[in-house]
Amino acid sequence: MQEIAVYIRSRCKFGDQVVSYATLSQLKHWWPQARLRVVAQHAVSHYYCSLPWVDEFVQAETLVEAVRAMPPRADLAVSLHHTSERYALVNLLRRPKLRLGFRNLRLLDCCWTHAHDKDINEYIALANLLLLNTYRPVAPEEASRRCFEQIAAQAVPQPAPADIVMIPGGGDGEFKRWGVANFLALADSLKSRLGGDARFSFVLGPAEAAEVGALQALRRPDFELIVGRSIPELASLMLNARLVVANDCGPSHIGQGVCVPYVGVFNEANPEWFWARPYSAAVYPENGVVDIQRVSPARVADACLRVLSSVRPY
Incomplete structure (x- = not known):
């Protein structure tokens, strides 16, 4: 052998x-x-x-x-x-x-x-x-997509595929967290520009209890909270998503690996952790500023529309 x-x-x-x-x-x-x-x-x-x-x-x-x-x-x-x-x-x-x-x-x-x-x-x-x-x-994208398809096949039960996935976590600290208020503003902007049928799945982990509470309190029917799910479940959720928007965090690499339109929000340029492709975009503060809160929801929304207009491989 x-x-x-x-x-x-x-x-x-x-x-x-x-x-x-x-x-x-x-x-x-x-x-x-x-x-x-x-x-x-x-x-x-x-x-x-x-x-x-x-x-x-x-x-x-x-x-x-x-x-x-x-x-x-x-x-x-x-x-x-x-x-x-x-x-x-x-x-x-x-x-x-x-x-x-x-x-x-x-x-x-x-x-x-x-x-x-x-x-x-x-x-x-x-x-x-x-x-x-x-x-x-x-073929890197083919290999990556196949990898996460095999992982997703392990999810039991299989979750329903998501429309727009948002990942507001950031395990390394607050400096990587764009914040729920910004993600909410982004969701409202995308809903107005993409149509009222847009649905949003928020992927959250054990460190995001405050974010879970804030989102639950809104009781929005177009929001689904995906809390504490396994890697196969997250892969299955994202494989056919229309769009993934994420902070720089662990689950963001599942979002990039499934090869769907992707926007990453960073506190500064970080190319080692962002897969640059025609259907992906990295948004970070301008003019050398290192502060993720200086990234406006409008800039991220524009990046989302750009990647959605690109040809996606899958």
Whole structure:
């Protein structure tokens, strides 16, 4: 049996995990009979063990554990780390047949059999797929869409697809939260410009109790609150949405990965976490200001109309 080891980035946030999903999916698409092992420094197994492509998860906190996590005579190792020399050293010590990693002006960049240059202006999920593209051609949007279709198929029961999805969370803090008042103003603007039948699904998590309460108090029939749902349920919800609008947060990467019209609201330009495409737009404060509250609902509404007028691939 073929053995594949994927060393994911040493980060523990939700979004850091989601951007690796399409890469895992693509590897299993190429080698459906291979045993795919995910290796992580942090205790993030709950993000991976339910995925249809992952056969084993190993937590490796030390260099010795990371070396031991590489199967003997592995056929392929993929390192999604951008800066650490540790994983290049693991590859040199274990010598898998194929070694894929990022070049980032490091001493051990020479260890890779296939490498992609790290670019901080490239969306991380896209960069991961382009790393695979150095070995065999990959269609990034097709791979990403297929990945989330497979995840969505795990949702039981299947939620009804949403019309317009809004994601007002921001796990890293208030500096990433555009605020419910702004999302409400945006919803009213879109309803007036798109027609009265527009419906809005607000995706909220455990940290958004205040937002849940504020939205429930409105009792609006065109609002649906999606609270504390699983990753498969969120993927299913967004796959056929007309539009997704989100702060920079974990679920936003599901919204980008399903390849529907998307608008991201940021406190500043952050291209590593935004997938730039004709049917997507990033809105952030102008003139170098770093304050998400300086983004007006009118600017976001204009961006929404622009992406909706673009040709969507699915």
